[in-house]
Amino acid sequence: MKISFIPIDYDYFDFQGRNYVKVIGRSKEGKKICLIDSCDVYFWAILKDGLNENEINSLIEKILGIQLDVKGRKTKVEKVELVDKKFLGKDVKALKIFATNYKDLHDIVDELGFDEIEKRRGYDLGFVTHYIIEKKINPLCWYEIEGEILDNSLEFGEIGKYLDVDLCIKLKNYEKIEEKKFSPKVLAYDIETDGIKIGEGEILMVSLVSENFKKVITWKGKESLKEDYVEHVKDESELLEKFVEYVRKISPDFLTGYFSDGFDLPYLKSRADKLGVKLSLGIDDSQPKFSRGKMMTGKINGIVHVDLLRFIQTAYSQYMKSETLSLNEVANEFLGDSKKDFEHKHSSEIKKGEWGIYFDYNLHDSVLTYNLFQKFWPDLLEFTRIIREPVFEISRAGLSKYVESYMLHRLEKFNEIPEKRPTYNEISERKHRGKVKGAFVLEPTPGIYEDLVFFDFTSMHTSIIISFNLSRGTLLEKKKKDCYESPEIEIGNDKKRFYFSKEPGFFPELLKEIFNKRKQFKSEYKNEPNKITKARSNAFKLLSASVHGYIGFFGARYYSWEASSSILAFVRKFNIDAIERIKKEGHQVIYGDTDSIAFLRNGKSKSEVKDLLKKINSELPGIMELELEDFYKRGIWVTTRTGEFGAKKKYALIDEEGKFKIRGFETVRRDWCALAREVQNKILLMILKEGNEEKALEYIKKVSKKIKERKIDLKEIVIQTQLKKPLGEYRSITPHVVAARKIKERGMPISPGTLIKYYISETEGKKKLVRDKVKLLDEEGKYNIEYYLEKQILPAVENIFQVFGVDVKDIIKDKKQRTLGDF
DNA sequence: GGTCCCTAGATACC
DNA sequence: ACAGGTATCTAGGGACC
Numbered sequence: 001m002k003i004s005f006i007p008i009d010y011d012y013f014d015f016q017g018r019n020y021v022k023v024i025g026r027s028k029e030g031k032k033i034c035l036i037d038s039c040d041v042y043f044w045a046i047l048k049d050g051l052n053e054n055e056i057n058s059l060i061e062k063i064l065g066i067q068l069d070v071k072g073r074k075t076k077v078e079k080v081e082l083v084d085k086k087f088l089g090k091d092v093k094a095l096k097i098f099a100t101n102y103k104d105l106h107d108i109v110d111e112l113g114f115d116e117i118e119k120r121r122g123y124d125l126g127f128v129t130h131y132i133i134e135k136k137i138n139p140l141c142w143y144e145i146e147g148e149i150l151d152n153s154l155e156f157g158e159i160g161k162y163l164d165v166d167l168c169i170k171l172k173n174y175e176k177i178e179e180k181k182f183s184p185k186v187l188a189y190d191i192e193t194d195g196i197k198i199g200e201g202e203i204l205m206v207s208l209v210s211e212n213f214k215k216v217i218t219w220k221g222k223e224s225l226k227e228d229y230v231e232h233v234k235d236e237s238e239l240l241e242k243f244v245e246y247v248r249k250i251s252p253d254f255l256t257g258y259f260s261d262g263f264d265l266p267y268l269k270s271r272a273d274k275l276g277v278k279l280s281l282g283i284d285d286s287q288p289k290f291s292r293g294k295m296m297t298g299k300i301n302g303i304v305h306v307d308l309l310r311f312i313q314t315a316y317s318q319y320m321k322s323e324t325l326s327l328n329e330v331a332n333e334f335l336g337d338s339k340k341d342f343e344h345k346h347s348s349e350i351k352k353g354e355w356g357i358y359f360d361y362n363l364h365d366s367v368l369t370y371n372l373f374q375k376f377w378p379d380l381l382e383f384t385r386i387i388r389e390p391v392f393e394i395s396r397a398g399l400s401k402y403v404e405s406y407m408l409h410r411l412e413k414f415n416e417i418p419e420k421r422p423t424y425n426e427i428s429e430r431k432h433r434g435k436v437k438g439a440f441v442l443e444p445t446p447g448i449y450e451d452l453v454f455f456d457f458t459s460m461h462t463s464i465i466i467s468f469n470l471s472r473g474t475l476l477e478k479k480k481k482d483c484y485e486s487p488e489i490e491i492g493n494d495k496k497r498f499y500f501s502k503e504p505g506f507f508p509e510l511l512k513e514i515f516n517k518r519k520q521f522k523s524e525y526k527n528e529p530n531k532i533t534k535a536r537s538n539a540f541k542l543l544s545a546s547v548h549g550y551i552g553f554f555g556a557r558y559y560s561w562e563a564s565s566s567i568l569a570f571v572r573k574f575n576i577d578a579i580e581r582i583k584k585e586g587h588q589v590i591y592g593d594t595d596s597i598a599f600l601r602n603g604k605s606k607s608e609v610k611d612l613l614k615k616i617n618s619e620l621p622g623i624m625e626l627e628l629e630d631f632y633k634r635g636i637w638v639t640t641r642t643g644e645f646g647a648k649k650k651y652a653l654i655d656e657e658g659k660f661k662i663r664g665f666e667t668v669r670r671d672w673c674a675l676a677r678e679v680q681n682k683i684l685l686m687i688l689k690e691g692n693e694e695k696a697l698e699y700i701k702k703v704s705k706k707i708k709e710r711k712i713d714l715k716e717i718v719i720q721t722q723l724k725k726p727l728g729e730y731r732s733i734t735p736h737v738v739a740a741r742k743i744k745e746r747g748m749p750i751s752p753g754t755l756i757k758y759y760i761s762e763t764e765g766k767k768k769l770v771r772d773k774v775k776l777l778d779e780e781g782k783y784n785i786e787y788y789l790e791k792q793i794l795p796a797v798e799n800i801f802q803v804f805g806v807d808v809k810d811i812i813k814d815k816k817q818r819t820l821g822d823f
Numbered sequence: 824g825g826t827c828c829c830t831a832g833a834t835a836c837c
Numbered sequence: 838a839c840a841g842g843t844a845t846c847t848a849g850g851g852a853c854c
Contacts, residue, residue: 294839318837398839427838438842439837460837461841542840545837549840556840568842594837594843641846649836649844664835664845671833671847721833732831732849768824770848791847827853836844 003169004028005035005145006182007137008253009304010128010390015156017073019102021131024165024283024302028180031166032251034283034302035145036156039134041102043109043123044417045095046087048116056082056093059116063097066111068104075104087119087417088473089505094417102127121417125408132388133409135174139391140384142180147172164248164283165302184377186210187252188370189243191264192362194347196749198263199270202236204347205359206243206268209366210250216363217242220347221355230359240268240277247281247303254304254391255281256373258327258365261307261396265298266290297396304392308372311380311395314402319538323670324755331368334375340364379536383543386517402543403550404557407510414506419472419557430554436564437490439594440572442579444637444646448687448803449590451601452653453609454629455582457574459541460595461548462515464570465563467622471507471551472560474500486566487573498562507558511547515623518544571595578616578626585612591637593649596629606631630655634688638799647799654688666796673759675716676792679703683797693804697811700797704812707788717783717792720757723750735760738771760787789813 007025014020023035045063047056060080067076079098086092095117099108105123112120125133132138147169150160160168187210195201205218214229217239222232233239247255257264269288272279279287283302291297298305309325322329328339342361350358384394387402388409397405408418422430457463464470468484476483476499484500518540525537550556552564571594579589582599591598601609609628616626635653637646650664666672667681683696706712721736727744730737739758740750750756760773761781767773770791775781794812801808 400838400840403840431838435842441836441843456837546840549842551840552842553838553840555838564841596837640844647845666846669834669846724833730832734832734848736833795846825854828851830848830850832847832849834845837842 002144002146003033003167004177004180005033005143005174006141006180007035007139007143008184008390009302009392010131010139011301012127012131013156014073014101014103017075017100019127020156021128022163022302023137023171026182026184026253027167030185032283033167033169034163034165035137035147035169035171036150036159037131037135037137037171039131040098041100041105041127041130042096042098043105044085044121045097045112045117046085046119046121046417047093047095048118051093051116055116059114060095062114063095063112066108068107068111070104070107073101073104075100075108077108084415085417086415086506087121088419089416089501089503090473092118092417102130121420124421125418128390129405129408133412136176137174138385138388138409140182140381142177142182143174144177145169145171145174162284163302164251164285182381184253185250186254186256186370186373186377187213187247187250188256188366188373189247189260189264190257190362190365190369191267192358193267195267198266199274202347203239203267203271205362206239207359207362207366208243208246208250209363209370210252213250214363214367215246216359217246218355218359221350221352221358223352224355224359227356227359229363236271237275237277240272240275240279243268244278244280251283252303254306254373255300256306256308256369258369258372259307259309260305261296261298261310265305266296269298295396299392304390304395306373306380306391306395308369308376308395311376314398315376315379315383315542316538318542327365327368331372335368335371337368337371339368382517382536386514399542399546400550400553400556403547406514407507407558410510410513411506414509416506421557422555422559427554430559430561433561436552436561436568438568440575440592441594441648442589442592442597443648444591444598444651446637446639446646446799446803448634448636448691449600450634450691452590452598452632452635453587453601454596454598454632455578455613455626456596456629457578458625458627459515459518459544460571460574460624461567462511462518462544463622463624464567464574465548465551466508466511466515467624468566468570469500469502469505469508470563470566470570471500471505472558472563473507474503474505475560475562476501487569489565489569498566500563500566514540514544514547574620574624581616581619582612590635591648591651598635598651601631632656632661633658634691636684636687636800636803638803641795641799643799643802652684652688654685658689660685660688671719671721672796673717673719673788673792675703675707675712675788676796678716679793680796680800683800687800693801693806697801697806697808700793700801700808701811704789704793707793708785710782710785712783712788714759714777714783717759717788718757718777719759720755723752723754723756725752733771735771735774738774739776742774742776760784760791 005025005027007023009024011022012019020038025033027033063077063080081096083094083096085094109120109123150168150170153160189208191206192204193201204220205216208215216230219233219235219239233242265288269279281300286301289299322333331337340361342357384391387405389405479499486498488495521537521540525533548567551560579592579597583589587599587602589599632653632655637651640647653661667677686696723740727740736756739756743750758774761775762784763773789812
């Protein structure tokens, strides 16, 4: 019997000392299937150059004799083969050393301190990754499989009997087949509790949302108006049991929550432990397992637990408008939907009539999570397919893991042996080597300009890596006759160049694939602009842009200070060259940052500009490409606060359709109060639309009057700042630290990541410091007129008006006039 | 108590 | 530790008068 099958999750177990993989997935017909499979277990010993046959044979004999008894497990070297391989692009002779159990490879490696062996590699990938590489049963790709059905078999300790799947198959044959549509079964969940710390208070309710399925399980508010999605149970224990029952009945591919790694799942587990309920969510009846890293991670056997927040953090946060990654804001941005209104309070304070609202609130959180999962699914799918790690990992990993896994899964094509993870000592050496000099930013001349053009390089770092074959493996020890040469790089007081082979390296070659995906999704977005094509385009832009960061990241297997420095040196060179080239054509260049150039049309037509672009492109090497970002009707650049220089990374533009683009200004910074941000935003828009400052000046007069008359709402003057580390670690006591202390005193939870909200009030006495005037939002007080005028409004608008030679200081402060008016 | 300079800290840009 | 460097800006911290 042949079955079309899509792998979703991977797990492994030991049976009689050997490793077996469980691949959980679906058949085309929607049946949940568990494949049992195994693969060769081995690692590599790279031999020193120039060993003769006898030396190699006697080495192999020695290695074959290795037998270990580790952790009660007998393991041995089963087989050794001599193979021609490559390591970092160089030809090497290597021994492929087969062993019984993957977990023992480290111990065998430790026994291999022979002089003939130069390096030992390929033992630190993790068994699942090793398996996927070995067998090429890639996640979320379709296969036609054949095998022995184990449902009633005694094999593997009767695994087929106790696994909660439709079919359990011992894999015999498989073949990759063409892609089919796959709509995963998704179940979203969310809990409401009386506690904030994990397991502290009771769980009041849990909501579950799947396709055509909505449920709130609760043991509270029985008297309340009964909605048909509400299911009442006896108590909290029964709630937990019912939750498990529904999850098992629905048997989803994905169980998804929002911040559920950090809250919902550990909370459920903790309460279940306290109440003696087994949270047997796994297909093998196992309970969720938590691993502690920087972030806690909750894993369920056979169901992929996806904390959407984690995926959004890595894949989208840099491209989002939302200022926080709260469910509400993210849902707003991607779904145009919000959380329902409900003011959280302890269950003892909830009135009878309010429970219905609470249930609805709880349900809607799961609805939002479910819908968000569906929105992001195409991206999660694409990332998983291209990176080839299980969805569970993809949904949680950082960018370095994305890049690295992409490479590791494709080394075989190049006959490459994988590099190992750096050791602790190597990491600290890398950290101490000194920063790589970064990109070039052109200082703008402050002013307001008309008819602007923005050019930018397409995936600049990536195209440089590809075009100049830059990587650790292609770095040459010294200059060769025919090689790529980096621009001069300053090292201390020295200048140096690095040289790279022209023989294509596996790393730059592999990058091409990412680069092409990026191109494909970008044009897809252009043809069909919507939130999702945009998100996907941005996601791959991010992956593509992360590769040079990966090379410079000290934890990377393929870290290279030399390659990283060279990439940045090329980035600087090409941007500066392009600036000069555009100047030479008679354009005034206003600004440039890393891979972009802004310049004036200076009377030239758009098609002349496009011709210039073509000309420049024909002169660029390799796959490097400069593209037209857009034409802009008007743009403004200001000075820095001190007024000495043109400010970098701060500008505002209006395009020809009247769309605004604002970068770096207080308007886009969340640590400024809404009032200052709105005022600055309005002023920028007026100025960009009209091309003069008159209206804006009128407006600013009105606003400062309103402030002085205390007519500003509290929510307009709230300042919010994120706590970035534990409260005790702050060396300087800033306003937001003071505010955070106040919150803590009230017994409210704060931790790194919490947004601290406060306002600055009038104070009696001679308190000078801002932090002495900090008040929380519910603390009574009058806002500090002077502070908001001089420290929020004035700095936000002062240097914008300065561009027109207008000094707004007196207009805003206006102290004399106020005194006169008072009489 | 005020001024100057420097640093810590947060956030943005690419 | 979990992609990088460049940059702006505020408020605190400390030296000095």
